[in-house]
Amino acid sequence: MKDSELERLKNMLQIEDSLYLNGYNLICGIDEAGRGPLCGPVVASAVILPKDECIEGVNDSKKISEKKREKLYDDIMKKAVAVGVGIGEVQLIEEVNILNATKIAMKRALENLNVKPEYVLVDGNQMIDINIPGETVVSGDAKSESIAAASIIAKVTRDRMLREWDKEYPEYGFAKHKGYGTKAHIEAIEKYGLTPIHRESFCKKFVK
Numbered sequence: 001m002k003d004s005e006l007e008r009l010k011n012m013l014q015i016e017d018s019l020y021l022n023g024y025n026l027i028c029g030i031d032e033a034g035r036g037p038l039c040g041p042v043v044a045s046a047v048i049l050p051k052d053e054c055i056e057g058v059n060d061s062k063k064i065s066e067k068k069r070e071k072l073y074d075d076i077m078k079k080a081v082a083v084g085v086g087i088g089e090v091q092l093i094e095e096v097n098i099l100n101a102t103k104i105a106m107k108r109a110l111e112n113l114n115v116k117p118e119y120v121l122v123d124g125n126q127m128i129d130i131n132i133p134g135e136t137v138v139s140g141d142a143k144s145e146s147i148a149a150a151s152i153i154a155k156v157t158r159d160r161m162l163r164e165w166d167k168e169y170p171e172y173g174f175a176k177h178k179g180y181g182t183k184a185h186i187e188a189i190e191k192y193g194l195t196p197i198h199r200e201s202f203c204k205k206f207v208k
Contacts, residue, residue, distance in 0.1 A: 009054045012145045015137065016049075019119050025051055026081065028117035029146025030106050030128075033061065033154040035098055037179030038189070038206075039172075039198040040162055042088040042098065044105035045153035046113050046120075048081040049146050055079055058148045060141040061155040073156040076149045084112035085157055093199055103128045109150075123147045169195050 016027050032044040049055070055075050057068065064072065077083060086108025088101035096104070106128050110120065120134030121144050127136050140147035159178055166175035172188045172195065179185070179197075189198070189206045200207075 009056070009058070009145065012058070012143060012148060013054070015121065015144045016146060020051060024119040024133075026115060026118045027146055028082075028110065028113065028120045029123075029140070029144055029148070029150040030109060030120060031123040031141055031147050031151040031154055032102050032105060033151065033158045034179070035102055036181075037199075038181050038185065038202045039090070039174070039179040039195065040158065040165070041090060042093065042102050042105050043154045043158040043161070044086040044088070044102065044109040045150040045157065046082075046084040046086075046106070046109040046117075047076060047146055047149040047153060048083075048113065048115060048117055049076075049149055050079060050081055053079060054145065055149065058145050058152065060148055061151040062141075064152070066159070069152055069156050069159075072149075072152050076153060080149065082113045082115035082117075083153055084109040084114075085153065086110070086112060090197055090199055094201055099126065102126075109154075121147055123151070165195075165197055169197075 019027050026048050028046050028048045030046045032042055034042040057072055061069055086105040088105035093101040120132050122136045123140035125136050125138050137144055141151040162174045162178045171192055173184050177185050186206050
């Protein structure tokens with residue numbers, strides 16, 4: 001591992017290291033992917049990493065190429081103490097709004113862990129309703145290895161779902177833009193209308 005990468009990872013472990021010193025061993029990072037797109041679910045992940053091992057390359061999923069995210073996904077799945085994924089479906093987003101759907105997805109991810117964490121780090125500034133000690137970390141995917149790992153698992157999981165939907169609805173280009181409001185995606189909506197995986201409340205201005 002290069003010295004620069006080692007230094008970056010050490011900086012990303014400062015929050016976890018402080019918690020280890022305070023007696024917490026099973027620290028869980030939680031993050032989501034897909035709050036902004038026009039279609040598909042919001043996907044959350046909860047990841048507990050081993051106390052004594054860094055995973056080289058783990059970073060905010062938005063700063064990593066798709067190819068590297070796929071590799072890191074496999075590395076995290078192999079090395080993590082536990083990984084949980086939670087889905088906030090399109091119907092849920094429409095019923096309770098994207099913020100509440102995100103919180104529900106995060107809680108589901110936590111509940112899907114097969115190991116109960118002792119402390120939880122949640123990306124952002126909105127805490128979820130849980131009976132485990134924890135805190136929010138603004139821009140946590142750039143400050144905490146656990147949250148960064150969760151961001152990668154959530155992003156890769158969601159991207160894989162969109163690639164599958166691309167096979168069903170090839171005219172929309174889901175595999176390329178992953179549901180975000182690109183010019184090509186908006187033009188496809190205007191031409192073909194909405195699919196069952198579109199969030200109607202996000203697409204009102206594009207549908208006549």
